[in-house]
Amino acid sequence: MLPLLLASSSPYRRELLARLRLPFTWASPDLDERRLGGEPAVELVRRLARQKAEALAGSHPQHLIIGSDQVAVLGEQILGKPHTFERACEQLLEASGQQVTFLTGLALLNSATGHCQVDCVPFTVTMRELDQERVERYVSAEQPLDCAGSFKAEGLGVSLFQSTHGCDATSLIGLPLIRLVDMLHKEGVQVP
Structure with a gap:
């Protein structure tokens, strides 16, 4: 088996990949992650996932390289990582009672x-009705400033959900393990 390389600095993705018990x-990867003009969200994440893997191919010529990228979509709007307390609160209030994919x-x-x-x-979350006080308490408690959509599904963020829908809950955290196992199998890697 070729060695596995995760093209990411995300601790969330490393924790997920460790679940497969593969070394x-x-x-x-050093990559410009900006959206191209008019690029649909689906194509954006597909392109960035591929580019992240390709960015490390030259320095890792005999590897299976895993790239992943995620965005949250509310209606037609892409919600990126908020980076600030204020923007996280704004994103969550915008998503109140709505579906975020x-x-x-x-x-x-x-x-x-x-x-x-x-x-x-894809993975869809229907948010509860949220008010300013609840949102501020949540953002203060969990600091989801580096998370698309401004919440951590693996933590307290689940308390903001009314319901979820999708085929792979790990995709919500940033690395869809069910699909990854299928891809690894096609490369001859057997996951225990």
Whole structure:
């Protein structure tokens, strides 16, 4: 089996990948993650997932490289990482009572052969009705400033949900393991 490399500095993605009990290393790709003009959200995450894997192929020529990227979509608006307390509160109040769809792009690149599998896994969350006080308490408690949509589904963020819908809950956290296992299998990797 070729060594696995996660093209990400995200601790959330590393924790998820560790669940598969396969040895892996990780490295952060240096990449411009801006959206191209008029680029649909699905194509954005697919492109960025692939580019993250490809960015490390030169320095890791005999690896299976995993790239992933995620955006949250509210209506036609892409919700990125808020980076500030104020923006996190704004995003959550905008999402109050609404459906937010998380699109997670996933790529598995065999840098030895150049073969690359790419997919996008959606997951939808219906948010509870939220008020300013509840939102501020949540953002203060969990500091989800580096999370698309301004919440951590693996933590207190779940208290903001009314319901969820999707085929792979791990995609909500940023690395769809069910789809990744399928991709790894196509590369001859058996997950225990």
